[in-house]
Amino acid sequence: MIYKNRTMPNILKALQALNKRLPRNHTKKNIIEKELYSSRAGYAGELELDTYMTDYNPTHPYALLNDLYLHINGVYFQIDSLLITPTAFIVIEVKNYAEKTVVTKNPIQFIKVYKNGDRKARPNVINEVNRKIQHLEKWLNKRNIQPHIEGLITFAQTNELSFESPNPGMKILSTDEAPAYLESLSTQSSTLNEESIHNIAIDLAKHHEEYNPFPLVARYGIKPSDIMPGVLCPSCLQLGMKWNREKWNCQCGHKGKVEHLHTIGEWFMLIQPTITNREFRYFTRLANQNVARTLLKKSGLQKLGEKRTSHYIQRKQSLI
Numbered sequence: 001m002i003y004k005n006r007t008m009p010n011i012l013k014a015l016q017a018l019n020k021r022l023p024r025n026h027t028k029k030n031i032i033e034k035e036l037y038s039s040r041a042g043y044a045g046e047l048e049l050d051t052y053m054t055d056y057n058p059t060h061p062y063a064l065l066n067d068l069y070l071h072i073n074g075v076y077f078q079i080d081s082l083l084i085t086p087t088a089f090i091v092i093e094v095k096n097y098a099e100k101t102v103v104t105k106n107p108i109q110f111i112k113v114y115k116n117g118d119r120k121a122r123p124n125v126i127n128e129v130n131r132k133i134q135h136l137e138k139w140l141n142k143r144n145i146q147p148h149i150e151g152l153i154t155f156a157q158t159n160e161l162s163f164e165s166p167n168p169g170m171k172i173l174s175t176d177e178a179p180a181y182l183e184s185l186s187t188q189s190s191t192l193n194e195e196s197i198h199n200i201a202i203d204l205a206k207h208h209e210e211y212n213p214f215p216l217v218a219r220y221g222i223k224p225s226d227i228m229p230g231v232l233c234p235s236c237l238q239l240g241m242k243w244n245r246e247k248w249n250c251q252c253g254h255k256g257k258v259e260h261l262h263t264i265g266e267w268f269m270l271i272q273p274t275i276t277n278r279e280f281r282y283f284t285r286l287a288n289q290n291v292a293r294t295l296l297k298k299s300g301l302q303k304l305g306e307k308r309t310s311h312y313i314q315r316k317q318s319l320i
């Protein structure tokens with residue numbers, strides 16, 4: 001049974017917002033577009049695995065947790081999918097690369113091969129998964145669980161793969177092959193019963209934290225003033241809705257009362273975790289201070305400070 005579902009990662013939401021609000025000629029535009037592309041591809045690969053995993057139907061109990069972000073001894077680690085069966089914990093890593101990947105032997109490397117034949121080493125995915133396994137082992141040891149943990153690397157179905165080593169040290173499959181492979185794993189020497197699997201899965205899900213990459217201007221060294229202000233129209237996806245007659249109005253004809261909420265969310269993701277009345281007016285291009293006060297009051301934010309020092313923050317658990 002699935003104990004944790006996957007949702008769109010915060011970094012992807014924020015990169016989409018940043019890319020839209022960063023002028024075309026900005027020096028960081030290229031980097032942001034690349035990061036957005038790879039983040040989108042990664043998420044698409046993970047969703048593809050989720051779709052195939054709906055075919056996973058073993059006769060034994062199991063727990064599946066998608067996109068887990070945990071920490072142990074001050075170290076954070078993320079697992080794309082964690083499967084718990086009666087015999088093993090399986091750390092599943094999903095990759096989705098545009099270029100062909102060759103897995104070499106002696107030494108084992110993941111080589112990116114461009115269309116023109118150029119080659120460039122990628123980070124070693126096996127080492128990446130092994131680090132996650134070590135962290136997970138420590139996390140479980142702390143709870144008096146001595147686990148048997150395995151790694152599984154899956155590549156999105158469209159990825160071109162080539163192996164120079166028949167046995168690179170960890171199972172590497174295409175996402176569509178994952179369910180059948182996982183079902184074929186033996187559960188003869190089982191150590192966990194249904195109740196233990198359930199309890200561990202609940203504990204893992206409870207300790208999951210949302211990865212917080214905000215604000216993006218600090219992460220990428222972008223000046224806040226370079227971020228284009230304006231309320232985004234959900235209909236035509238252009239910035240620049242105008243407040244008039246108690247509504248946001250777009251040139252395309254769309255009208256609405258709550259479009260500033262999304263804009264505030266983007267402010268927190270991109271610029272900083274607090275917003276003042278003045279900053280709200282700047283970012284929504286709203287002239288009227290009293291209207292701004294009313295909209296901020298009704299926006300579900302927490303107000304801190306009084307008069308000149310007053311500002312708003314997000315309430316906990318309401319991240320974007």
Ligand SMILES: [Zn+2]
Pocket residue numbers: 233234235236237238250251252253254
């Ligand atoms: Zn519009």
